Amino acid sequence: MTSLKDFKKLAKQVIDIEQQAIANLEQYIDDNFASACQMIFNATGRVIVIGMGKSGHIGGKIAATLASTGTPAFFVHPGEASHGDLGMITSEDVVLAISNSGRTNEVLAIMPVLKRIGCQIIAMTSDITSTLATLSDIHICINVPKEACPLGLAPTSSTTATLVMGDALAVALLNAKGFSADDFALSHPGGSLGKKLLLRLEDIMHRNERLPVVSKDATIKDALLEMSEKGLGMTAIVNNQGQLCGLFTDGDLRRILDTEVNIHRGSIGQVMTANPIVANPTMLAAQALKLMEDKSINGLIIVDENQIPIGAMNMHDILKAGVL
CATH class of the missing domain: 3.40.50.10490 (Glucose-6-phosphate isomerase like protein; domain 1)
Structure with missing residues (x-):
């Protein structure tokens, strides 16, 4: 036996x-x-x-x-x-x-x-x-x-x-x-491999009316309402020219709750994170995932060549797209 x-x-x-x-x-x-x-x-x-x-x-x-x-x-x-x-x-x-x-x-x-x-x-x-x-x-x-x-x-x-x-x-x-890797991607469009090689942020980002954005002069309350409505856990902050100047996230909200900042009257520009990490629309979703993991962040604002926000995405969008 x-x-x-x-x-x-x-x-x-x-x-x-x-x-x-x-x-x-x-x-x-x-x-x-x-x-x-x-x-x-x-x-x-x-x-x-x-x-x-x-x-x-x-x-x-x-x-x-x-x-x-x-x-x-x-x-x-x-x-x-x-x-x-x-x-x-x-x-x-x-x-x-x-x-x-x-x-x-x-x-x-x-x-x-x-x-x-x-x-x-x-x-x-x-x-x-x-x-x-x-x-x-x-x-x-x-x-x-x-x-x-x-x-x-x-x-x-x-x-x-x-x-x-x-x-x-x-x-x-x-x-x-x-x-090349690009050639390989063209013959492997399906599955997670194809998505890692082909899928770009412009394919999955939230844009237009789904893009969370407020003016730097808006109140913190207004920013929170925008975040709640768009459901991405963050909002872009723009200056008078519409250019990105900051970012406010759920994490930022938790931090200011321990301070005496007036949410109803305080300006979002006072509590935002200035010069946030951004991405361009042609970046591969797989590259964006690595960027977020390296920087320990859960979302990205996508800007054009003039630093004007044109999209936003978070880790959930990466998971939903099947890149992981």
């Missing part, structure tokens, strides 16, 4: 074997790998990744990684390719054919058609003498010392090595293409 200790021991063995497989890959980052990168970089079409079984699953991930990092790519199942999907492939494309053995029948069956189409072919196999390797323009070796499966049958180390080699291709191409 297998014990808990045995489970942990076997799991650690798998990790050790797969780590060795990845380390073994370094010798295959050679001229063939560089030539494959150059071929893809120079291509006017897309990268078409094909593979069967576990290689197909890994190929789908490689295609997705390439596409999200600036190299247009998609996966084509070799079985479906034989029944019409070859029409997706053009002579401008580069085919990345994945097969650990290099002898997968479904992949080899479409090689003559790929040759006739005129696209360039990169093979990724563990055997440089395999049929797929010899039929391709460039071969990238993904040979591993052993599978992590104790039977030596289930693709484990080999699929891990293939995935890592695919990542190496994608990142090398990303760098060569000068792919």
Whole structure:
């Protein structure tokens, strides 16, 4: 009967074997790998990744990684390719054919058609003498010392090595293409990642009639009414030219309650925080979040180039937008 200790021991063995497989890959980052990168970089079409079984699953991930990092790519199942999907492939494309053995029948069956189409072919196999390797323009070796499966049958180390080699291709191409964080954001608009890279304060700030603002000559009572109505826990204070000159927050209110300031008659200009921290409308919401965390504040006034308040936002707006 297998014990808990045995489970942990076997799991650690798998990790050790797969780590060795990845380390073994370094010798295959050679001229063939560089030539494959150059071929893809120079291509006017897309990268078409094909593979069967576990290689197909890994190929789908490689295609997705390439596409999200600036190299247009998609996966084509070799079985479906034989029944019409070859029409997706053009002579401008580069085919990345994945097969650990290099002898997968479904992949080899479409090689003559790929040759006739005129696209360039990169093979990724563990055997440089395999049929797929010899039929391709460039071969990238993904040979591993052993599978992590104790039977030596289930693709484990080999699929891990293939995935890592695919990542190496994608990142090398990303760098060569000068792919930037802004480019990455355009292909990842959804979810928290996209919001961190794309969402700006102008997209979430309260503006116009929702912007809390009072004159520096207004009474403290008037400022409190403005804060209560707009519900942001603060109000901007402006001078006679409409420029920001101060800020009053819930925290400021708690502090003045311990003083003898007359809330009904006292001027907000007497108790405001002068020269508050501000932001511009094009600042990323993620940057604004870091600014508020660094300065231990809960909100920001957004001003234009003339220091006139045009928006306001607080930590709740960041949370609501899903940036965290």
